[in-house]
Amino acid sequence: MRNSLIIIKKQLKDTLKNKTVLIQFILFPVMTLIMENAIKIDGMPELFFTKLFSIMYVGMAPLTSVASIISEEKEKNTLRVLTMANVKPWQYLMGIGFYVWFICMIGAGVMATGLKKEEVPFYLLIMAVGFSISILAGACIGIFSRNQMTATSIVMPVMMVFAFSPMLAMFNESIEKVARFIYTQQLKRIMDDVTFAGIKADGICILVVNATLMIILFFIAFRKKGLE
Amino acid sequence: MIRCNDVYKSFSGKTVLAGIGFEISDGEIFGLLGPSGAGKTTLIKILTGQLAFDKGSVVVLDKEVSSLSGEDKKSIGIMMDQFGVYERLSCIDNLKVFADIYGVPHGRIKSTLEQVGLGDAGAKSASTLSKGMRVRLSLARVFMHSPKLIFLDEPTSGLDPQTMRQIHKIILEKKKEGCTIFLTTHNMEEAYKLCDRVALLNEGAIVENGSPEEICRKYNHQKTIKLHLSSGEDILIPHENGSAETISRLLSDGCIETIHSSEPTLETVFLELTGRKLEEDE
Incomplete structure (x- = not known):
């Protein structure tokens, strides 16, 4: 646990100087604040940008940042140095995972400023679940990739599917039929109501299946590749 | 401090290390010399527990390397060939x-x-x-x-001579403090200067080991003395009784500028043993 905290502390210092990761964390919260305040169109659903960008944030930021951090540490050999200093792989992954989750939750907190007070805890809960699944997906990619370039080439299509399918599903029924099996689309459906009433049994099932699948993939990746 | 006995390692059926064996005592600087691809980094990974080996035994800090605890590992310092710093x-x-x-x-x-x-x-x-x-x-x-035991994988590779000297000074200071140092290099001058003992590694096997001086003396087949004369000419004098008189005469005539022993270097010993140069791949 102590080593995980050291990793979190290190990562906090590093992120302030890592523009690529920093942009991932602040892009959608900042865009949400700007769009919600700058664009008002008659007939536009309430908090349209908050809900849309929140789901894109879930599908993009944790996925890309976790994959990027792990693959960069592999490429630069710092991960090996950490493991040689007796930092266990699970301590490292826990540190990185919790750190990304925590930063994303701060971002979600910023995005929640337009919501009613009573909606905020539910919104944050939904976001927390989404971030956790995305972090597992990002960790799988990071573990599988030897370097940042490989990670980016895998992350891009995966991110497009997770982050953009809920938006595209709004315009195309066929896409919606496929997208409903993706956790981000189910989170979008729940987000539309921002209450427990918005949760449907099939939605929960799909979320659980997605989460289980990510956990299985993560363990397969970890068992097969470790952190080498 | 380290005892490595008959260690074998293969990757996808290709033997990378074959029957490696040596011992390193406390406070010693041990150098592993070999060209790129000889198996130096693989051996360091095995000795530091990063890589499992197929056969043999490796004892580090008086324990089987696979049973080193977290506390034991705190007594080890490792610098691999990549820096591993947070940029x-x-x-x-x-x-x-x-x-x-x-x-x-x-x-x-x-x-x-x-x-x-x-x-x-x-x-x-x-x-x-x-x-x-x-x-x-x-x-x-x-x-x-x-740490009590330090592994340095090619610590001066690609550095300029001045920086190299500074690094050598630091390594020798650590030896004075009582550290045991295992270093890999393909620089024979570095090995000669720093190491108490060296092992020459070629294609996964140790072809010779001992102190650098011992090795060079052992392969001194020529046994000649090289004289550089003031005329600019170099002459080789055989290492035998009668030569003393010739050298003495040339000295008294003021013809000799410098006298050199002509025992082989680690580089030439390696070349003789393997037909390869230490730095041929660099």
């Missing part, structure tokens, strides 16, 4: 990460940086450091927790 963090922040992991007080960071000649560069981001400074930062990370 965006300052030198001090880089060391703080490892000071926290090893439980070393932050107060020691400054003195460690001074020890490796980076006293003024503490606040500098690692990405702005020269290659030599990065090596020194890596060495600072290795030395910070005062």
Whole structure:
């Protein structure tokens, strides 16, 4: 646990100087604040940008940042140095995972400023679940990739599917039929109501299946590749 | 400190290490010499428990390497061929990460940086450091927790002669402090200067080992003395009784500028044993 905290502390210092990761964390919260305040169109659903960008944030930021951090540490050999200093792989992954989750939750907190007070805890809960699944997906990619370039080439299509399918599903029924099996689309459906009433049994099932699948993939990746 | 006995390692059916065996005593600098691809890094990974081996036994710090505990590993410092520094963090922040992991007080960071000649560069981001400074930062990370056993994988590879000398000085200081050092290199001058004993590794097998002087003497087949005369001419005199008279005569005539022994270097011994040069792949 102590080593995980050291990793979190290190990562906090590093992120302030890592523009690529920093942009991932602040892009959608900042865009949400700007769009919600700058664009008002008659007939536009309430908090349209908050809900849309929140789901894109879930599908993009944790996925890309976790994959990027792990693959960069592999490429630069710092991960090996950490493991040689007796930092266990699970301590490292826990540190990185919790750190990304925590930063994303701060971002979600910023995005929640337009919501009613009573909606905020539910919104944050939904976001927390989404971030956790995305972090597992990002960790799988990071573990599988030897370097940042490989990670980016895998992350891009995966991110497009997770982050953009809920938006595209709004315009195309066929896409919606496929997208409903993706956790981000189910989170979008729940987000539309921002209450427990918005949760449907099939939605929960799909979320659980997605989460289980990510956990299985993560363990397969970890068992097969470790952190080498 | 290290006992390696009949170690074998293969990757996808290709034998990388074949029957490696040697012992390293406390406080010794042991050099593993070999060209690129000889198996040096693989052996370091095995000795540090990063890689499992197929056959043989490896004892480090009086324990089987596979049974080294977290505490045991704190007595080991490892610098691999890549620097492994956090580019965006300052030198001090880089060391703080490892000071926290090893439980070393932050107060020691400054003195460690001074020890490796980076006293003024503490606040500098690692990405702005020269290659030599990065090596020194890596060495600072290795030395910070005062390990008893240090592994250095080609610590001076690609460095300019001045920086190389500085690194050598640091390594020799660590030896004086009682550290046991295992270093790999393909630089025979470095090995000759630093190491108490060396092993010559070729295609996964140790072809010779001993002190550098012993090895060079053992392969001194020519037994000649080279004289550089004031006329600019070089002559080779056989190493035998009658030669003393010739040298004495040339000396008294003031014809001799310099006298050199002509025993082989580690490089020529390696060439003789393997038909390869140590740095042929570089």
